Amino acid sequence: MxxxxxxxxxxxxxxxxxxxxxxxxxxxxxxxxxxxxxxxxxxxxxxxxxxxxxxxxxxxxxxxxxxxxxxxxxxxxxxxxxxxxxxxxxxxxxxxxxxxxxxxxxxxxxxxxxxxxxxxxxxxxxxxxxxxxxxxxxxxxxxxxxxxxxxxxxxxxxxxxxxxxxxxxxxxxxxxxxxxxxxxxxxxxxxxxxxxNVSVRPKGQEAFGTRAEIKNVNSFRFVEKAIAFEVERQIELIEDGGKVIQETRLFDPERDETRSMRTxxxxxxxxxxxxxxxxxxxxxxxxLDHLRSQLPELPAEKRERFQQALGLSAYDASVLSASRDMAEYFEEVHHVCGDVKQAANWVQGELSGALNRESLSIADSPVSAVQLGELVQRVLDDTINGKAAKQVFQALWHGEGASADAIIEAKGLKQVTDTGAIETMIDQVIADSPAQVAQYRDAEPEKRGKMIGYFVGQVMKASRGTANPQQVNGLLKDKLDALL
Amino acid sequence: MALEDSHVRRAAHLARLAVSDDQASDFVEDLSRILDMVDQLQGVNTDGVAPLAHPLDATQRLRADEVTETDQRDTFQRCAPAVENGLYLVPRVVE
Incomplete structure (x- = not known):
């Protein structure tokens, strides 16, 4: 059934x-x-x-x-x-x-x-x-x-x-x-x-089954668990020829079950x-009119606007509008950095990850929306690369500087885009890795693409993460292919 | 409408009133007469008459959301039979 x-x-x-x-x-x-x-x-x-x-x-x-x-x-x-x-x-x-x-x-x-x-x-x-x-x-x-x-x-x-x-x-x-x-x-x-209040009925039946009321369900997770347990209990009971009685049941999160309160x-x-x-x-x-005029933008309206006006996906829009604090934080980051996609990625990625790890709510975030917005701005204008940006974020999180710019300056994370400087590092890495160069040379052409990763890693390491990875990639490929 | 003894005992129990057997039979009579009067009222045509929520023809005044009370726990607890750690103690309640 x-x-x-x-x-x-x-x-x-x-x-x-x-x-x-x-x-x-x-x-x-x-x-x-x-x-x-x-x-x-x-x-x-x-x-x-x-x-x-x-x-x-x-x-x-x-x-x-x-x-x-x-x-x-x-x-x-x-x-x-x-x-x-x-x-x-x-x-x-x-x-x-x-x-x-x-x-x-x-x-x-x-x-x-x-x-x-x-x-x-x-x-x-x-x-x-x-x-x-x-x-x-x-x-x-x-x-x-x-x-x-x-x-x-x-x-x-x-x-x-x-x-x-x-x-x-x-x-x-x-x-x-x-x-x-x-x-x-x-x-x-x-x-x-x-x-x-939970009841079950055979699919297609119009009349409701007898319901049980479950009390003490005090988290989002418990709601799902309590209902899952109760539905299974009721179906088993009916399939075994029993009858659900209308009663109040208590959810016990420790045993993950509902049980009858003494009637x-x-x-x-x-x-x-x-x-x-x-x-x-x-x-x-x-x-009523006065109160209506005071209503803030509500979650459903915000979600709609994030999708329609900002072009966010339905998923991103719903995550970012889930709480008012989250939505306001995101909007501030967007306002400061000017890029919707990057603002959404940083708030849902690096920031949410760090908040979850330390069980903090976004209102208690050690990194302010303005600080994060300025950091994203430095990624967008190529001042730092993605890897350095994560370092800057960690530094902001731990209060090691007041702004992204101050940290970039203090830690020397400014991205190296000077072709000459990158070439010098590449030449050094190639000279230090004769075995890998030989392997590269002997490899099937279609496998070389993957092998280049080793060299990129070495150059990035030599630059302490500050080289522009796209540039490194392009220059390396040219130099290695010249050796063939 | 004629009340029965069981109605009176149930109402007394819900209101936690101790009612002796003699009193119970008196109440059966008194309350039945009151209900008879209500039955008489039921006969009046009330079509188009709004239900009465309160006998005063006035609406609820509201107060500003301000904390105006101070802690008077010691005074209030002076008439409590048993207190401990600031709590009122009552016979054990079993959930």
Whole structure:
């Protein structure tokens, strides 16, 4: 039997406000436990929530970026349940009238094809605190600093058909929220968390299968792994005559598996009702127009422009527009050096390689975009050759000079293009390599092309890498062939 | 609509309220009468009436995104039954 996978994602994005969604307590990460939990966050008697205007603006910006309907009126509801890290006994959320209505996000797949994933809605809500289960004399410790931190929950339609599509969708959301600057998108610190709904159905069947919800999927890689495991589990179960039950499962990255969370004796019954402490939020057209006019160029638009206006390949355009930092860095290098292809190659090659090796993000690159642009410029105007350029890059990386020019000067890397000087070096190498010259002479003419590499290497070595390789090649060929 | 004992016990459990047997039967009666009144309201034609999100005819005021609270942990934790290392301690929660 051929099976089809159906996936929907709920992504919780922590909004980058300074203060909480309903109180003036700080949202800074890493503070002393409970030092940023105020009376409102603790749900003490008599307190009233007041909505943070920035949280509203950020949610609307997201909505505009995914071409969503933004309803004029949205309403906060209470989602009631008891858990120690939820001091009020309810989470203030939006159930019936969310701030962002239906929209869509374009994802790019490995083969450069694109697909539209529909957004069902996105709503504002507050985060809960953290429970620490390490042993406190058999008790659980509660830190409420995170309680009240604004979250935007983005709910997709079940439009994804593979783990790869789900990962591409998550990346697209990540890049939109970081471009907008409404979240730092740091998955390791929990700024973006993801629940995955997965089901399978026989290919061609219209009705959805029974889905399982997987929680705790907190990296792009885990999304793919968790789905791959879950799909296989469900197919095996059904093929063995079993039935998938609707349940919540937890992904365990260490064992690379999902497992059933203990099912509560009672199905979730959150008894949502409109929060009487908060009035309806009304957004007028002028407000939406103002926010729309402030939107930055978004990843999809940038990708399009990189392809159309700059002539980059679909692949290069998508890599270079993946994050706003990456795109801005690339554009600066291009601006300084004036050559699109070289700028793209250096950013994706030497720079990305060095960043990956040291697990740095491009924002933390020791080599600035201007420095790299000037370096590329020196390659383009033939001041240095490609090999020396890599040396200069390493020197810039390790802070051995303020600019490419200073390093080229200090290390004497200026390319030698003086024919006389190169010829002198060639004559010396030929004189020092009688055996190789003899081999060259005796070789079949079509094999000589390869053998010349040895001589080129020797001349480059003699010039400490500064000779122009094309020139060396041409002159060597002439001189060796004259010996035949 | 007539409520049954099990409805009341379920609602009490969800709200973590301890309800004795006597109280439960009283609640069955009281709440059933309230629901009867709701049934009566259901009979009113509400076509073209927008749902009411809040009884006040006003919209939500927003506040500027500024940190205005200071750390008052010591004060807040004075009424907590158990604290340690700045954490509130509660009976063990099993995930």
């Amino acid at each position: 051929q099976w089809e996978t159906v996936i929907g994602l709920e992504v919780h994005v922590q909004l980058a406000t300074h203060s909480k969604i309903f109180s003036g307590a700080s949202t800074a990460f890493g503070a002393e436990p409970n030092s940023q939990a105020c009376a409102v966050d603790l749900g003490l008697p008599g307190v009233l929530p007041v909505l943070n205007e920035q949280a509203v603006a950020m949610a609307v910006q997201f909505g505009l970026a995914v071409h969503a309907d933004i309803p004029e009126v949205s309403v906060f509801d209470r989602k009631n349940y008891f858990y120690p890290d939820l001091p009020k006994g309810y989470q203030t959320s939006q159930m019936y009238h969310p701030i962002v209505g239906p929209g869509e996000v374009e994802i790019t797949l490995d083969d450069d094809t694109t697909k539209q994933i529909r957004i069902h809605h996105a709503h504002l809500e507050e985060d809960a605190g953290k429970s620490l289960h390490e042993d406190f004399h058999g008790m659980t410790g509660i830190d409420l600093n995170r309680a009240g931190t604004p979250l935007l929950e983005i709910v997709s339609e079940p439009d994804m058909r593979s783990a790869k599509e789900a990962a591409a969708y998550l990346k697209a959301i990540h890049s939109i929220v970081t471009y907008l600057g409404i979240s730092d998108g740091n998955m390791a610190e929990g700024s973006m968390r993801c629940d995955v 509560k004796e009672e199905a979730n019954d959150y008894r949502y009702f409109p929060c009487p402490d908060l009035l309806p939020v009304v957004l007028d057209q002028a407000y």
